[in-house]
Amino acid sequence: MAARIQIPREAKRGDVIEVRILIQHPMETGYRHDDVGHLIKRNVINALSCRYDGVEVFRADLSSGISANPYVQFYTVAEASGDLEFTWIDDEGERGSERQAIVVRG
């Protein structure tokens, strides 16, 4: 599962920064049928979390009510240089993770 994280490369300490993540995932609802009429099993990312230097700053429970290729945007305070690490898991137990570094000055 590929994902793209967008955060500023650098920020001043104490700044509120915008964090955006887009994950490639079908978010299969479980209500659709395939070409031969079989129900396609539900498979959505049900949990997403973001750690900043190991401390959880954001968490979300998602459902089939979130669009395919889920996009989430939130904010966090730039405390120190380090990594923002996202982890997620879908209904089939497949885990994904992605990280992005940020440099904090001042």
Place this chain on the structure above:
Amino acid sequence: MKRRDFLAGAAGALALPGAALAQVDPRDPLVRALTNGAPVRKGKVTLVLPQLADNGNSVPIRITVDSPMTPADHVKSIHLYSERNPVPNMANFYLGPRAGKAEINSRVRLAGSQRVTAVAKLSDGSFWYDAAPIVVTLSACLDES
């Protein structure tokens, strides 16, 4: 029945829906599971949806909560509810004082025209909500698309 009694009764009956409009229905088992019976007041939360969506498969949504986001006073979580989706609780977002700003943007699926509700839980234990109506011309989830 005297005319006066009838009028008093009618006024009482009219007052009830008014009260229900001012709050998210507390009898809704989903909201009850979250609030444990605590009142959910309108305000502080702003839910922004387009008025009309051509396609319910991907509808941009923004939830902001008026909060200073300090360790003493911050938003703990934001919960999204749909009236008509097969899964009514669309998403829960958990924030903390480190968020700095209580705003979430995402994209949701909506199965038809409806009212979407966002409930926020604050660190002092109070609950606030906002709701927005939306017209969806092509619904998500239920059709074969």
